[in-house]
Amino acid sequence: MNGRAWIVVFLSLFLFPYSATAQEELKVFISVDMEGIAGVVVSEECSSSGPDYGYFRRIMSHEANAAVLGAFDAGATEVVVRDSHGSARNILPDLIDPRAKLLRDWSGGPKGMMEGIDESFDAVVFVGYHARAGTADAIIDHTMSGNVMDLSINGQSLPEAGANALIAGHFGVPVVYVAGDQGIVDQVEDLFGSVGTFATKQGIGASSLGLHPEVAxxxxxxxxxxxxxSRADFEPFTMTKPYTMVLKLKSEASVYNGSFFPGAQRTGDWELTFSNDNILNVMYAFGVMRR
Ligand SMILES: [Zn+2]
Structure with a gap:
């Protein structure tokens, strides 16, 4: 073996094992709601007691998996799918790519639809999302529950995607892509500026003109x-601290109860205001107040 060959052996022994272990980690977090999934048009189709729920949860699972496959196509080394609708037990586990992990049920903590997110992630994706309560020509528009008329933070009325993006922003992670009805697509483009979007359907009053699930x-x-x-092109969604939440609720019992939350004030007939530097504390207050 000549000197040059020895150099090749040396490089093979030391550099190849190094390059194999130095593969860059790329973690993608996918939060999946159900109202914005292709085909869905009424709440009954997203409710476990509805006769067509089994059919639509299957479409939801395939649509969630489409996002998982896209993340792996882009080089993801770890993908977490967070089932975020109703019971948080909708996605059929065996329809998700075996390389991904599935987070089911509610933790009880303030991250809610974002449970599992932390600073180790590189990108967030929302699938099956819907517009905020009171949106015209949107499919099953609501904000967390039927009790919420409006959630605003620092004067900005937010859909669930906005509040969840603030949770991701708390950990420095950008939302890079949102799929749902045209109503939520318009709202996240206004809120986040730069974000990938896709509309599975367009609301016409309370009806829906939509794409075939396989096309979506x-x-x-x-x-x-x-x-x-292109995750480097997207910024984490944040606001100037403190985060001041103004919450308008339909139930007098909830507004009365919420007024006792430490630091909260009743600021109107249907309105509570709460301010805090930590978005997770604001989300915790939001969870208690809308009960
Ligand atoms: Zn939902």
């Missing part, structure tokens, strides 16, 4: 892959 899944896979690849 194909688009979501490709869109998520593009967005994750």
């Amino acid at each position: 899944q194909k688009e979501i896979r490709a869109g998520v892959a593009d967005a994750v690849r």
Whole structure:
């Protein structure tokens, strides 16, 4: 063996094991709601007591998996799927790519639909999302529950995607892609500025003009892959501290109860105001107040 060959052996022994272990980690967090999934048009279809729930949860699972496949196409090394709707036990586990992990049920903590997120993630994706309560031409528009008329933080009325993006922003993670009805697509484009989006359907009054689920899944896979690849182009969503939440509720019992939350004030007939520097404390207050 000549000197040059020895150099090759040396490089093989030391550099190849190094390059194998130095693969860059890329973690993607996918929060999946159900109202914005292709085809869904009424709450009954998203409720476990509804006769068509089994059919639509299957479409939800395939649509969630389309985002998972897109993330892996873009080089993800770890993907967490957070089931975020109703019982948080909708997605059929065996329809999700075996490389991903699935987070089911509610933890009881303030991260809620974002449970599992932390600073180790690189990108967040929302699938099946819907517009905030009171949106025209939107499908099953609401904000967390039927009791909430409006959630605003620092004067900005927010859909669930906005509040959840603030939780991701707390950990420095940007939302790179949102799929749902046209109503939520318009709202996240206004809120986040730069974000990948895809509308599975367009509301016409309370009706829905939508795409075939397989068409939506194909688009979501490709869109998520593009967005994750260009994740450096997206900023984490944050606001200037303190976060001041103004919450308008329908139930007098909830407004009365919420007024006793430490630091909260009743600021109107249907209105509570709460301010804190930590968005997780604000989300905790929001959870207690809307009961
Ligand atoms: Zn939902």
